[in-house]
Amino acid sequence: xxxxxxxxxxxxxxxxxxxxxxxxxxxxxxxxxxxxxxxxxxxxxxxxxxxxxxxxxxxxxxxxxxxxxxxxxxxxxxxxxxxxxxxxxxxxxxxxxxxxxxxxxxxxxxxxxxxxxxxxxxxxxxxxxxxxxxxxxxxxxxxxxxxxxxxxxxxxxxxxxxxxxxxxxxxxxxxxxxxxxxxxxxxxxxxxxxxxxxxxxxxxxxxxxxxxxxxxxxxxxxxxxxxxxxxxxxxxxxxxxxxxxxxxxxxxxxxxxxxxxxxxxxxxxxxxxxxxxxxxxxxxxxxxxxxxxxxxxxxxxxxxxxxxxxxxxxxxxxxx
Amino acid sequence: xxxxxxxxxxxxxxxxxxxxxxxxxxxxxxxxxxxxxxxxxxxxxxxxxxxxxxxxxxxxxxxxxxxxxxxxxxxxxxxxxxxxxxxxxxxxxxxxxxxxxxxxxxxxxxxxxxxxxxxxxxxxxxxxxxxxxxxxxxxxxxxxxxxxxxxxxxxxxxxxxxxxxxxxxxxxxxxxxxxxxxxxxxxxxxxxxxxxxxxxxxxxxxxxxxxxxxxxxxxxxxxxxxxxxxxxxxxxxxxxxxxxxxxxxxxxxxxxxxxxxxxxxxxxxxxxxxxxxxxxxxxxxxxxxxxxxxxxxxxxxxxxxxxxxxxxxxxxxxxxxxxxxxxx
Numbered sequence: 001x002x003x004x005x006x007x008x009x010x011x012x013x014x015x016x017x018x019x020x021x022x023x024x025x026x027x028x029x030x031x032x033x034x035x036x037x038x039x040x041x042x043x044x045x046x047x048x049x050x051x052x053x054x055x056x057x058x059x060x061x062x063x064x065x066x067x068x069x070x071x072x073x074x075x076x077x078x079x080x081x082x083x084x085x086x087x088x089x090x091x092x093x094x095x096x097x098x099x100x101x102x103x104x105x106x107x108x109x110x111x112x113x114x115x116x117x118x119x120x121x122x123x124x125x126x127x128x129x130x131x132x133x134x135x136x137x138x139x140x141x142x143x144x145x146x147x148x149x150x151x152x153x154x155x156x157x158x159x160x161x162x163x164x165x166x167x168x169x170x171x172x173x174x175x176x177x178x179x180x181x182x183x184x185x186x187x188x189x190x191x192x193x194x195x196x197x198x199x200x201x202x203x204x205x206x207x208x209x210x211x212x213x214x215x216x217x218x219x220x221x222x223x224x225x226x227x228x229x230x231x232x233x234x235x236x237x238x239x240x241x242x243x244x245x246x247x248x249x250x251x252x253x254x255x256x257x258x259x260x261x262x263x264x265x266x267x268x269x270x271x272x273x274x275x276x277x278x279x280x281x282x283x284x285x286x287x288x289x290x291x292x293x294x295x296x297x298x299x300x301x302x303x304x305x306x307x308x309x310x311x312x313x314x315x316x317x318x319x320x
Numbered sequence: 321x322x323x324x325x326x327x328x329x330x331x332x333x334x335x336x337x338x339x340x341x342x343x344x345x346x347x348x349x350x351x352x353x354x355x356x357x358x359x360x361x362x363x364x365x366x367x368x369x370x371x372x373x374x375x376x377x378x379x380x381x382x383x384x385x386x387x388x389x390x391x392x393x394x395x396x397x398x399x400x401x402x403x404x405x406x407x408x409x410x411x412x413x414x415x416x417x418x419x420x421x422x423x424x425x426x427x428x429x430x431x432x433x434x435x436x437x438x439x440x441x442x443x444x445x446x447x448x449x450x451x452x453x454x455x456x457x458x459x460x461x462x463x464x465x466x467x468x469x470x471x472x473x474x475x476x477x478x479x480x481x482x483x484x485x486x487x488x489x490x491x492x493x494x495x496x497x498x499x500x501x502x503x504x505x506x507x508x509x510x511x512x513x514x515x516x517x518x519x520x521x522x523x524x525x526x527x528x529x530x531x532x533x534x535x536x537x538x539x540x541x542x543x544x545x546x547x548x549x550x551x552x553x554x555x556x557x558x559x560x561x562x563x564x565x566x567x568x569x570x571x572x573x574x575x576x577x578x579x580x581x582x583x584x585x586x587x588x589x590x591x592x593x594x595x596x597x598x599x600x601x602x603x604x605x606x607x608x609x610x611x612x613x614x615x616x617x618x619x620x621x622x623x624x625x626x627x628x629x630x631x632x633x634x635x636x637x638x639x640x641x642x643x644x645x646x647x648x
Contacts, residue, residue, distance in 0.1 A: 061390065095423035102421040111389055112422065116413050122379050123414060126386020126394075133342065133368065133392060153409070156379025163374070
């Protein structure tokens with residue numbers, strides 16, 4: 001596991017900054033008309049993907065969500081090919097056929113983002129079953145949202161994972177709003193992690209804006225999963241920095257609450273930890289500069305990549 | 321060998337041949353499944369590969385999708401095709417689209433075995449013929465065998481296929497008997513089978529309607545009408561060439577379908593033939609199909625709701641101009 005020394009922290013910060021700038025640059029490109037459709041920014045929630053995935057080995061799996069760019073980047077997707085997919089181009093991860101909500105990769109072991117809230121959770125359990133049948137020690141991290149906990153599939157996936165001791169860790173990103181509906185209007189429990197008890201698995205609630213806290217919360221669930229002792233639920237409290245998607249101004253978010261959460265922005269929290277660990281500002285600035293360079297390249301690659309061939313597409317589908 | 325034994329033989333041979341194949345479903349272990357298809361498999365392969373599930377269709381269909389993406393080859397049993405409706409997101413939004421949306425990189429080699437149809441007085445939620453739902457969705461294959469031999473050969477092919485396959489059995493077929501080849505037997509998906517040759521009219525059917533169509537053909541033969549019965553066997557991919565070849569020979573087409581008439585596969589077969597072999601048709605195409613109704617419980621009503629042999633006979637007679645009325 002990644003240790004939280006200065007180097008480990010700096011690596012986590014670089015991932016978080018990459019996600020942050022990727023989303024901001026994607027929004028810019030969206031406004032320029034280079035990206036179409038839906039785009040659900042992960043702004044404000046970066047610490048969860050960064051912390052949870054920093055705890056994993058490369059051959060561990062993740063299942064992602066519609067708000068999935070952060071998970072993909074943290075798992076090792078190349079931001080250049082990510083941006084190309086958002087542009088709908090041939091060099092994108094799905095060759096322009098999936099877009100923002102469907103990035104997946106076999107080699108990176110990202111089983112896929114999903115356009116259906118909760119749609120990936122049973123898939124996560126299935127990957128867990130595959131691991132168990134092979135006798136492997138990998139785990140599956142199933143990212144899910146507070147909104148998904150209102151859906152039956154969340155409960156079915158939790159239950160199946162529990163009864164068969166599947167190596168799945170449910171990482172619940174509680175940003176407190178399902179589109180515009182606050183979680184307090186959708187659940188009678190104060191902590192969604194209390195629901196873990198209903199399935200006979202451990203559940204905790206942690207600060208989802210601190211990547212180090214998330215990373216540490218993964219320790220025991222990972223041990224259990226790798227030992228064949230079954231799944232766990234980690235609820236990570238966080239807050240979106242904007243609306244549900246790029247065209248939603250999010251006016252329903254209480255402004256004072258948003259301000260409080262922004263004071264604890266995941267990048268501010270990580271920078272404070274870096275300073276505390278003795279990392280100099282110049283080192284942080286160097287990371288920021290490197291991230292910016294990658295983002296420039298990502299936009300260039302996405303612009304330069306060809307559109308998928310309509311002829312090739314028609315040839316594929318006309319025979320089916 | 322009985323139809324259900326033929327299915328079991330395919331499962332047994334594929335599980336023996338490929339350790340990635342496993343079965344998942346309600347009561348399929350010690351109980352052997354409601355139709356006894358998986359009987360004995362748990363003894364041979366263990367509870368790790370013949371897995372009893374809770375009544376959690378969306379959950380365990382989705383689990384099958386994930387296991388398939390991650391390299392296993394699940395065969396998920398759903399007690400009734402009616403219950404598969406509980407897992408529609410997993411089938412249509414997840415399994416069917418994964419290969420395409422991942423840019424071709426991911427695959428979902430899974431089979432969903434289920435059964436449908438009327439015949440046991442099981443009423444509206446246990447008797448439907450829902451193949452058109454799955455037929456409609458790009459990314460799924462749909463297989464509906466009528467005979468024990470086809471059941472074995474097609475299930476084997478379905479398990480080896482890289483795409484999600486909806487494999488729909490019929491509750492009246494499990495106890496039917498037929499010759500089944502020993503050992504490895506694979507029927508490629510997408511090949512129809514001419515179950516009876518004829519020259520006057522082409523009669524297209526699938527699943528249990530093939531048996532009724534063959535009986536109808538026999539009755540009609542006594543009247544001097546020569547019927548060619550084509551068993552589609554797989555609806556997706558469909559062996560369109562075999563249908564067109566036959567229609568070009570006979571000049572007449574009747575399609576017999578147990579499912580409700582509206583929006584059914586029969587309608588699509590009719591449209592395909594009208595588009596591609598209109599010049600060969602000497603009479604209007606006839607669809608003999610179920611009424612647009614919920615399947616009733618009462619046996620007489622149930623029988624009246626779906627085509628019987630007499631209805632198919634009447635449909636064929638209409639196509640050859642022998643009588644004026646057919647089931648509509």
